[in-house]
Amino acid sequence: EVQLVESGGGLVQPGGSLRLSCAASGFTLSDHYMEWVRQAPGKGLEWVGRSRDKGNSYTTQYAASVEGRFTISRDDSKDSLYLHMNSLRTEDTAVYYCARDRYSAGIYYKDYWGQGTLVTVSS
């Protein structure tokens, strides 16, 4: 059974840093693209970024709102995906979800999501 479990959220001051983790099980992490998506309180979904699979050298893409501040990494030996967040702003306050991508019909789409972890940026 595929499972994704996020952790590492919490309260952080503006300008601070935080690392989110996503523990994956039930599949081979290195074979899959993985993504982070966030949702501010009471708002819609916002795509944060993507890490491609081992065959694509784990290259990454980011939303403009986080480019240069957030970095996605992974440790396949620990079956874990990470989101390193620096220079945090109040507008980064959100529930952060990790999601697994599946490739079919010519596209990558998110077929499994974690339960999310809340990040609050406030002084």
Place this chain on the structure above:
Amino acid sequence: IQLTQSPSSLSASVGDRVTITCRASQGISNALAWYQQKPGKAPNLLIYAASTLQSGVPSRFSGSGSGTDFTLTINSLQAEDFATYYCQQLISYPLTFGGGTKVEIK
């Protein structure tokens, strides 16, 4: 690429047929997915490639469209379908979501 969902909310009764539209600011072929989200829960995949039903999703859900105009239809709305629905384009970075459509009980 911007995605415009309409309506932003709707009220419907159990048994109704519900249609939600998603319009892309430029052509995206069939690179669109639909997700359902219930309060306090993670999104759940319903449809990918515009019209392919994800395994395990009830057949009352269907998707159609290509290019710039897409539709999610729920036939015979059930109590468990009251939720917020999002479309997302999957062809061009950033992978944008629509603003969401909240389906409420009439």
